[in-house]
Amino acid sequence: MGEREAKKYLVEVERYRIVATNVEVPLGRGLKGRRLSGEIDIIAYDRETLVFVEVKTRASDRFFTPPRNVDLRKQRRIARAARRYRQIMQVTREPYRYDVVSVVAGEGAVRLELLRGYFDDRVFRALSSEF
Secondary structure, three states, rough: OOOHHHHHHHHHHOOOOEEEEEEEEEEEEOOOOOOEEEEEEEEEEOHHHHHHEEEEEEEEOOOOOOHHHOOHHHHHHHHHHHHHHHHHHOOOOOEEEEEEEEEEEEEEEEEEEEEEEEEEHHHHHHHHOOO
């Protein structure tokens, strides 16, 4: 439900052009030879910018807001999947960013919030170049 509402909001209100939803991207193999993949909830264009959108849905934001669940570990997974997607689709030179849509569906109403540029993947590139 959250992803459906987020997609509708992005298209109708924010005028994003949806490219794909629930995209699973192969990332290679783990230490034990198991296949690894990453998932991106929504891939869209906001004008000329390619946007990778993580949707977080909760019944309540009483204790934690949904974006708090997009921690550094989750950000790294999204960035890795997005980097691979950009390579596969040959769009590595296009501008891109990472957005989060917070969906709180409780008490008979749905509340959405778009957090543009919620995180930046430069920190992960910097860390990987140190090793």
